[in-house]
Amino acid sequence: MKTVGGADEQKNSGLTELRHVSRKAHEAVDEAFSRFELADPQSYGDFLTAHARVLGAAEAYLSRHAVSLPVWRPRAELLKDDLRQMGLPVPAVHAECLPERDGTAMGVLYVLEGSRLGGRVLSGCVAEGLPRAYLLAFHRKGEWPAFLEKLGQYLDESDAVRRQAVTEGAVATFALFRKSAERQG
Known part of the structure; x- marks a missing residue:
């Protein structure tokens, strides 16, 4: 399967491994959220609510670890505004x-930054007149490849324990989103 950032994967074996190991968790999230009909206001509201349960906690976690992370832009306030x-x-x-392990925050950030790509696609499915600031918070030009480069470098320069923490952070974050989607509506 060819994914966004394919050139980065060839250079960064750590990134390739992260994607490989977290693939099932990622697919489970996609499946859990696929039941929401974004053109239907109630279902879209349920979709946003499921995201809001996790995004705020994940961003709070990242804020506590900001010194060890590349620059990122939070979206929780945009999501709250859409709900309101x-x-x-x-x-x-x-x-x-x-977990509070060295490297976990990079895995959490990987999931949140990757979800911006999904937001770009999903924003077109939202019914006209419904708020979509959260989904429209795309990457700025060059942000995604730059993030992948930093993540790949981090993984390739890290020991096995730190690489495992990144993977566990990503898988745990995917699981939180999946559980929230399954719980909603």
Whole structure:
């Protein structure tokens, strides 16, 4: 399967391994969220609510580890604003279940930054007139390849324990999103 950033994968064996190991978790998230019909206001609201339960906690985790991460732009406030515009409550976030290990935050960030790519695709499925600031928070020009380069370098320069922490962070974050989608609606 050819993925975005294919050239980076050839240079960065750590990135290739991360994608390989986290693929099933990623596919499970895609499947869990595929049941939401974004053109239907209620279903779209459920979709946003499921995201909001996890995104706030994940971004809070990243904020505590910001010194060790590449620059990133949070989106939780955009998501909250979308929910409010739809007249929906902002849900309580999941209690954090992410380990405090060196490298975990890079795995969490990998999932959140990757979800911007999905947002680009999904934003076109949202019914006209519904708020979509969260989904429209695309990468700026060059951000995704730059992030992949930094992540790949981090993985390739890390020991096995740190690489494992990155993978566990990604898989745990995918699992939080999957569980939230399954719980919603």
